[in-house]
Amino acid sequence: xxxxxxxxxxxxxxxxxxxxxxxxxxxxxxxxxxxxxxxxxxxxxxxxxxxxxxxxxxxxxxxxxxxxxxxxxxxxxxxxxxxxxxxxxxxxxxxxxxxxxxxxxxxxxxxxxxxxxxxxxxxxxxxxxxxxxxxxxxx
Amino acid sequence: xxxxxxxxxxxxxxxxxxxxxxxxxxxxxxxxxxxxxxxxxxxxxxxxxxxxxxxxxxxxxxxxxxxxxxxxxxxxxxxxxxxxxxx
Numbered sequence: 001x002x003x004x005x006x007x008x009x010x011x012x013x014x015x016x017x018x019x020x021x022x023x024x025x026x027x028x029x030x031x032x033x034x035x036x037x038x039x040x041x042x043x044x045x046x047x048x049x050x051x052x053x054x055x056x057x058x059x060x061x062x063x064x065x066x067x068x069x070x071x072x073x074x075x076x077x078x079x080x081x082x083x084x085x086x087x088x089x090x091x092x093x094x095x096x097x098x099x100x101x102x103x104x105x106x107x108x109x110x111x112x113x114x115x116x117x118x119x120x121x122x123x124x125x126x127x128x129x130x131x132x133x134x135x136x137x138x139x
Numbered sequence: 140x141x142x143x144x145x146x147x148x149x150x151x152x153x154x155x156x157x158x159x160x161x162x163x164x165x166x167x168x169x170x171x172x173x174x175x176x177x178x179x180x181x182x183x184x185x186x187x188x189x190x191x192x193x194x195x196x197x198x199x200x201x202x203x204x205x206x207x208x209x210x211x212x213x214x215x216x217x218x219x220x221x222x223x224x225x226x
Contacts, residue, residue, distance in 0.1 A: 021155065028156030036198060036218075056203075090226030096154045097221065105152065105220045108196045111203040122225040 022098070029098035036104060051103075053110050054078070063089075063110050069102030073110075075123070091121035147212070149181045151188060151219045160184060164213060178212050185210040185219065192222040 034042065037051070045051050045067050055061035062083065064074040073091070077084040093105060109117040149160040160181045166174035185195060189208070196204040198216040211217065 025154065025156035029152075032150060032157055032218075038201070091223050092226060093152075093221045094224050095221045097152055098154075098156055101152045101157065101220075104218070105223065108204045108218060108220060109194070109223065112196050112206040113194060117223070120223055120225045 026098040026100060029100035029104070033100040033104050036107070051107065052076075053107065055114065056111075057114050061086075063106075065103050065106045065110075067103065069099040069104075069106070072124075073106050073121075085126060087123055087125040089118075089121040089123055091117065145215065147215060147217075149184060149217045149219070151184060151193075152221060162212070167212070181217075182210045182212075185217070188219045193219050194222070195219045 037045070041051055050064045050066045053063045053065065055063065060078045062076045062078045064076065066073075072088040074088050075086045077086050091106075093102060097105070144163050144165045146161050146163055151158045151160075160177060162177035162181060163171075163174050167178055189195065195207050195210075196218050197207045197211060197214040198204055198218060200215065204218075207214070207217070
């Protein structure tokens with residue numbers, strides 16, 4: 001006889017503990033994220049809400065990592081002071097990590113392992129004819 | 140003159156934030172047992188996490204992160220991150 005599998009009920013005490021654990025994890029992650037960033041990078045994030053990293057293997061390419069790590073990394077074509085949006089990278093850790101740790105992972109991979117990072121990531125490229133009218137973003 | 144001691148740290152990212160392992164290279168060089176044990180522990184964590192497919196990055200102040208495949212006890216900071224997959 002088949003039995004349906006019911007999710008184990010979580011008591012309010014248990015859920016409080018889970019929420020507290022997640023908050024503590026995020027606080028630790030945020031502390032590490034702030035520690036790893038340089039003063040200039042911290043100011044950039046505070047001002048713009050994202051960290052821009054120049055590519056080491058593609059000339060004229062820049063990546064934007066958004067604070068909190070909940071958004072995809074965006075890829076831009078860098079032309080002097082303007083940025084042309086090219087698409088987004090879909091790549092995530094295989095285990096759940098706090099949002100700030102996720103942002104840190106993107107930064108480390110782009111800086112130290114860019115070729116492999118790009119090989120693994122799925123690149124959602126924006127069609128060129130869609131870019132021209134409205135996605136030209138100034139810095 | 141006393142040599143300045145620098146605490147080196149290994150961070151392992153996980154769902155609960157990060158776990159840390161610290162050691163002082165200068166103490167290990169003079170044979171301090173605690174420092175040698177901490178380095179051995181960090182080395183074991185490094186090997187175990189790498190075997191799971193995690194990546195390790197060496198952080199040096201003022202320089203971009205550098206990927207490393209072997210444990211470097213002289214690195215100021217090492218961050219081990221879980222494997223990533225494309226969506």
